[in-house]
Amino acid sequence: MLDEEHTDMNGQHFGDTLIERIRRLGHPLCVGLDPHLERIPPLFRRGSMGPDDPQTVEAVGAFLTAVLHRLPGRVAVVKPQSAFFEQMGWRGVQLLDRICRDARSLGLLVILDAKRGDIGSTAAAYARAYLDRDAPFAADALTVNPYLGPDSVVPFLSSAGNAGRGVFVLVRTSNPGAAAFQEGGGERPLWRRVADSLADAVEADRGQRTGWSGVGAVVGAEHVDIARTLRELLPAAPFLVPGFGAQGGGARDALAGFVPGPAGPEGGIVNSSRGVLFPDAGSTDDAGCWERAIDDGLARTIDALVRVMG
Amino acid sequence: MLDEEHTDMNGQHFGDTLIERIRRLGHPLCVGLDPHLERIPPLFRRGSMGPDDPQTVEAVGAFLTAVLHRLPGRVAVVKPQSAFFEQMGWRGVQLLDRICRDARSLGLLVILDAKRGDIGSTAAAYARAYLDRDAPFAADALTVNPYLGPDSVVPFLSSAGNAGRGVFVLVRTSNPGAAAFQEGGGERPLWRRVADSLADAVEADRGQRTGWSGVGAVVGAEHVDIARTLRELLPAAPFLVPGFGAQGGGARDALAGFVPGPAGPEGGIVNSSRGVLFPDAGSTDDAGCWERAIDDGLARTIDALVRVMG
Numbered sequence: 001m002l003d004e005e006h007t008d009m010n011g012q013h014f015g016d017t018l019i020e021r022i023r024r025l026g027h028p029l030c031v032g033l034d035p036h037l038e039r040i041p042p043l044f045r046r047g048s049m050g051p052d053d054p055q056t057v058e059a060v061g062a063f064l065t066a067v068l069h070r071l072p073g074r075v076a077v078v079k080p081q082s083a084f085f086e087q088m089g090w091r092g093v094q095l096l097d098r099i100c101r102d103a104r105s106l107g108l109l110v111i112l113d114a115k116r117g118d119i120g121s122t123a124a125a126y127a128r129a130y131l132d133r134d135a136p137f138a139a140d141a142l143t144v145n146p147y148l149g150p151d152s153v154v155p156f157l158s159s160a161g162n163a164g165r166g167v168f169v170l171v172r173t174s175n176p177g178a179a180a181f182q183e184g185g186g187e188r189p190l191w192r193r194v195a196d197s198l199a200d201a202v203e204a205d206r207g208q209r210t211g212w213s214g215v216g217a218v219v220g221a222e223h224v225d226i227a228r229t230l231r232e233l234l235p236a237a238p239f240l241v242p243g244f245g246a247q248g249g250g251a252r253d254a255l256a257g258f259v260p261g262p263a264g265p266e267g268g269i270v271n272s273s274r275g276v277l278f279p280d281a282g283s284t285d286d287a288g289c290w291e292r293a294i295d296d297g298l299a300r301t302i303d304a305l306v307r308v309m310g
Numbered sequence: 311m312l313d314e315e316h317t318d319m320n321g322q323h324f325g326d327t328l329i330e331r332i333r334r335l336g337h338p339l340c341v342g343l344d345p346h347l348e349r350i351p352p353l354f355r356r357g358s359m360g361p362d363d364p365q366t367v368e369a370v371g372a373f374l375t376a377v378l379h380r381l382p383g384r385v386a387v388v389k390p391q392s393a394f395f396e397q398m399g400w401r402g403v404q405l406l407d408r409i410c411r412d413a414r415s416l417g418l419l420v421i422l423d424a425k426r427g428d429i430g431s432t433a434a435a436y437a438r439a440y441l442d443r444d445a446p447f448a449a450d451a452l453t454v455n456p457y458l459g460p461d462s463v464v465p466f467l468s469s470a471g472n473a474g475r476g477v478f479v480l481v482r483t484s485n486p487g488a489a490a491f492q493e494g495g496g497e498r499p500l501w502r503r504v505a506d507s508l509a510d511a512v513e514a515d516r517g518q519r520t521g522w523s524g525v526g527a528v529v530g531a532e533h534v535d536i537a538r539t540l541r542e543l544l545p546a547a548p549f550l551v552p553g554f555g556a557q558g559g560g561a562r563d564a565l566a567g568f569v570p571g572p573a574g575p576e577g578g579i580v581n582s583s584r585g586v587l588f589p590d591a592g593s594t595d596d597a598g599c600w601e602r603a604i605d606d607g608l609a610r611t612i613d614a615l616v617r618v619m620g
Contacts, residue, residue: 036431051438052446083428083435089446090407092439094400117455118393118425119485121346125393128361129402136362136399145427147457147480149487170457175429177459181503185495193491 014141014166014214016207018109018238021076023263027305028255030077030111030240031298032273033067033099035060035084039278043290057091064099067277070294072106074302077269079240082114100138109140111240111269115170117145119152127159131167135159141166143218143240150197157201157215166214168240171195171230174220191226195233202237213237216268219257221250227257231267235259239268245275245301251308264309272301324451324476324524326517328419328548331386333573337615338565340387340421340550341608342583343377343409345370345394349588353600367401374409377587380604382416384612387579389550392424410448419450421550421579425480427455429462437469441477445469451476453528453550460507467511467525476524478550481505481540484530501536505543512547523547526578529567531560537567541577545569549578555585555611561618574619582611 022028037049037056044063047055071078080103085096096112103110116126129135130142144156146169153169160167172182172191183189188196195217202213216238219227227239239257251270258267279297332338347359347366354373357365381388390413395406406422413420426436439445440452454466456479463479470477482492482501492501505527512523526548529537537549549567561580568577589607 034432050444052444081428081432081435083426083432083439086439087435087446089439090400090404092446093403097400115426115428115455116393117427117457118391119483122344122391122393125391125397129393129396129399134360134362136397136402145425145455145457147427147455147491148483149485149490149492151485151487173429173458175459175461177461180459180507181456181500182459184498184503185500188494190491190495190500193494197490 012164013207013209014160014164015205015212015236015238016209017140018077018166018269019207019210019212019261019266021109022266022269023261025074025076026263027302027309028258028266028269029075029302029305030079030269030271031067031071031075031276032113032242032271033064033078033080034273034277035064036278037087039274041278041290043287051087052089054091057088057095060088061095061098065102066290067294068099068103068106068108070291070298071108074298075108077109077111078103079111079113079271081273082112097137104138104140110138111141111143111166111168112137112139113143115143115145116156117148117152119148123152123155124159127155131156131159131163131165133163135163139165141168141214141216143168143170145170146194146197153197160214161205164214166216166238168216168218168238169194169198171217172219172223172226174222174243178220192229192233195230198237199234202234206236211236216240218242221254221256221270224253224256231257231259241268241270244270245272245304251304254305255308270305275301322474323517323519324470324474325515325522325546325548326519327450328387328476328579329517329520329522329571329576331419332576332579333571335384335386336573337612337619338568338576338579339385339612339615340389340579340581341377341381341385341586342423342552342581343374343388343390344583344587345374346588347397349584351588351600353597361397362399364401367398367405370398371405371408375412377604378409378413378416378418380601380608381418384608385418387419387421388413389421389423389581391583392422407447414448414450420448421451421453421476421478422447422449423453425453425455426466427458427462429458433462433465434469437465441466441469441473441475443473445473449475451478451524451526453478453480455480456504456507463507470524471515474524476526476548478526478528478548479504479508481527482529482533482536484532484553488530502539502543505540508547509544512544516546521546526550528552531564531566531580534563534566541567541569551578551580554580555582555614561614564615565618580615585611
């Protein structure tokens with residue numbers, strides 16, 4: 001069963017798979033795998049925990065593997081953050097590769113948050129790395145940065161489309177400085193132009209079973225009006241809403257771009273990292289306590305979402 | 311001598327080192343290390359040359375090592391393109407790490423072209439990976455994508471500043487679709503807002519010996535007027551001008567943002583990848599021919615720049 005999950009990509013469609021799994025679980029929570037080295041629980045720490053110490057990679061690997069095993073049946077999607085692996089050098093990237101494979105073997109969908117972006121043959125090389133059918137990194141979807149222009153996104157869209165994989169393009173983020181570049185420009189701020197440039201690709205990749213596309217958008221949780229406008233512009237795009245929980249976004253705001261579906265509001269995923277991974281450092285110094293803390297953190301985060309989905 | 315080059319980062323300043331080495335050599339050519347798998351010369355090919363074959367990584371490593379050994383004394387800077395390493399999976403990233411170290415051991419400056427960008431602690435993790443004093447990847451400078459906002463660039467600037475390393479922020483690229491997002495917005499298009507957001511950091515990081523900053527900008531070669539405007543906005547920023555040669559930019563246009571210096575026009579680096587790496591596939595099937603082809607390609611490319619520097 002697990003291997004089938006891993007290999008039947010040819011018949012897969014990311015939008016369909018994503019939304020069907022979320023419907024089945026009843027919530028859109030995605031668990032962000034952001035291994036902050038200084039937050040790895042005592043139970044798993046080894047050696048200096050410095051980024052260049054090979055023992056650190058082992059410690060992070062043991063921690064993330066233990067986390068992954070708490071997730072199947074509870075969440076549909078995980079989002080490894082490439083930066084936290086790259087900070088450990090190539091051994092960290094080797095671990096990222098393993099974690100992606102392990103997650104998919106456990107039946108979890110993997111959105112690799114690497115925010116890659118470049119032009120022409122370079123963008124195609126990134127797409128080959130993460131999205132092609134035989135891509136060395138086993139991701140179901142990749143986050144993409146569109147700064148270089150609509151043509152820079154095309155190689156990612158074609159590789160993803162061919163392999164039944166997904167792409168989440170940065171559109172509007174909710175960090176304090178986002179507006180300086182993503183807003184402005186009068187009636188058509190950058191976020192709207194990026195959205196417009198994706199509209200055809202979103203429509204062209206609608207899944208046959210759910211109508212949701214494999215082409216999605218990263219949309220910060222705090223800008224409710226923008227999320228609603230983006231939903232109008234990109235009706236079939238799954239939204240990746242980052243920063244739920246620790247980064248302060250409320251559940252109701254996070255779901256602003258969601259629409260009624262057969263099993264409740266739907267429209268993408270809401271990511272939480274710290275609230276699940278590092279629920280309470282103090283209570284996680286033995287395995288039993290740690291597992292309870294993770295399970296409780298997960299349950300609390302899911303509850304917060306389910307409560308407003310009513 | 312070589313080890314000193316590699317370890318004396320503490321006293322280094324990227325802007326100073328870059329410009330001093332360019333002055334010494336008399337030209338601003340940077341060699342892009344973009345290992346297109348299908349273009350690796352027959353001499354070096356092994357196994358299937360598929361991206362997932364470990365033999366491919368060996369072949370690319372042998373090819374790039376041979377290229378690197380042709381460069382010292384001829385060029386000051388190389389620019390490995392991360393995408394072409396990532397497409398080979400974690401083993402490709404391990405090779406990237408080795409190539410960066412080898413290049414620096416040979417006395418070459420390394421600008422890692424990875425166009426990273428993210429917010430908060432994630433941006434800090436990328437900066438730790440590539441720019442901190444003890445960063446696992448041995449780069450002298452990193453390319454950065456500013457889409458997420460000025461605050462997303464800050465962690466890169468602080469890590470680079472602390473370590474005497476450099477940052478090249480994407481400002482205006484010259485791919486056909488660049489204008490759709492980088493232009494527009496009336497009097498202050500995105501590229502100008504990005505430049506304005508960098509102005510203080512560029513000034514604050516001016517080197518004591520040359521006056522050039524460690525904070526630079528990626529500026530496409532085709533837009534001469536924009537390059538001149540950017541030079542006014544960011545007088546001390548080294549420009550990274552991509553796409554010279556194979557991608558069609560002419561030498562005179564590539565130097566549009568340069569200004570008079572003690573040893574001729576200066577103001578950054580001009581990158582060429584294919585014209586140097588893959589000069590003429592047909593003539594490179596034995597080692598002697600291949601070395602001559604590389605040397606000739608390099609000489610031709612340097613000549614084209616020197617000719618217009620008058």
